[in-house]
Amino acid sequence: MSFSPLVERLMESLRVLPGVGPKTAQRMAMHLLERDRDGGRRLAAVLEQAIDQVGYCRRCRTLTEEEVCALCTSARRDDSLLCVVESPADQLAIEEAGGYRGRYFVLHGHLSPLDGIGPEDIGLDQLEARIAEGGISEVILATNPTVEGEATAHYIAAQLSPHGVTLSRLAYGVPMGGELEYVDGGTLSRAFNGRLPFRGD
């Protein structure tokens, strides 16, 4: 015996969500059907609407239901700085950290030739066109500190170097509040090589 076909299909559909296995899917389906049908109905409607309407910002490629996102249209940002990130989630993390007041460009991934993901797939033609427009003095390459993120940063650096913009990359080092004992060797040796003068006052 199992649940009815439609309930089983609901459980199966819920498994598209990341980190949701069969047991969690069952718990979610039961919760929605037994205790929160209104919430479930709302979720179905919003999900459908978001998938239909949310696209990429024409200017920075972040996720938005507008032509151009709020951050790109904001008059209070510094047009001379452009921060390149792999995902909207990375962009949000940088915004929440505070301090950066420039613009963004979202790749939605990184170069991955084995998966057939080339420069156009992550919008690098559009990025280059944006730099060619002029007005940007520094491009901060904030792709992830992973092999793929590094490779993507190097590719972009090579592509943009003819345009004469300053290129930078986020600093590597030990994370704040971490304990050296638990920092991986790669990070630790990077932090050693990048050590900074210290004034003990």
Add this chain to the structure above:
Amino acid sequence: MSFSPLVERLMESLRVLPGVGPKTAQRMAMHLLERDRDGGRRLAAVLEQAIDQVGYCRRCRTLTEEEVCALCTSARRDDSLLCVVESPADQLAIEEAGGYRGRYFVLHGHLSPLDGIGPEDIGLDQLEARIAEGGISEVILATNPTVEGEATAHYIAAQLSPHGVTLSRLAYGVPMGGELEYVDGGTLSRAFNGRLPFRGD
């Protein structure tokens, strides 16, 4: 800064799912919008359909999109046994354990006067009517071994006793494969009081 209004609404809507907090909701929304729009669209459609069409079986009250569920219509079940459970998930657990071949009755909850959940809310009038039809010799009260489940079992027992059916309750005791050291005191003393003769062969 945050995501666009529609993306934020999607994240908020995903939080109706049990165990999904803000971080998980963000991860789910990003996954659906960035990597699996087809799966998300399917989820939205199936969720809407399930919420509209899945109701209670007219006979046993389990979740089903049919008038009467497959288990109630099956000719291969024993009509003289009726097992009363709190939820469809409990029913499935008993079915998966195997061995029981009778029918079910699903309460969708337990008596909870403080929350305003009385006998009619968990279908006890319908249960009594079903017993009154005759043909059932034993009712197995498989409500949860919790305070509320016990109270509900006692209430049902009192309600059904005039009908002259045998009433039973699942055995209490130490779980198979468990270690006594980790069994709680209440369960252990129940298991002691309910100890069974043992033939050492």
